[in-house]
Amino acid sequence: MPYDPNLxxxxxxxxxxxxxxxxxxxxxxxxxxxxxxxxSRNSRDSQGEFKFAKLGRMTKPEVEAILPLIQEAVAHLD
Structure with missing residues (x-):
């Protein structure tokens, strides 16, 4: 079955x-x-628009910044 974005x-x-x-x-x-x-990660291009980028490795400040978001998201995994 192919991927259906509506689902x-x-x-x-x-x-x-x-x-x-x-x-x-x-x-x-x-x-x-x-x-x-x-x-997911989005990076700004030369025009200042966000474009999809590979998440790859994260710096300590990035991890510290999204940890509260991850903890909030966990409540939606039930």
């Missing part, structure tokens, strides 16, 4: 932003299935 429900989403990056913590459920946590 992917965003149940929670909060972001932390700097001048260069935005980290977003989300909870999704696909086709009313198991709820899952997603962490």
């Amino acid at each position: 992917d429900k965003n149940l929670f989403s909060k972001s932390w932003e700097t001048d260069l990056d935005r980290l977003t913590v989300s909870v999704y459920s696909y086709n009313n299935g198991q709820k899952k946590l997603q962490i």
Whole structure:
């Protein structure tokens, strides 16, 4: 079965932003299935617009900034 974006429900989403990056913590459920946590990174391009980027490794300040968001998201995983 191919991926259907209409079946992917965003149940929670909060972001932390700097001048260069935005980290977003989300909870999704696909086709009313198991709820899952997603962490994504968007980086600013030369025009100042956010574009998707590989999350990769995170710095200590980034981790410290999104930990409260992760803890909040956990409540939506039940």
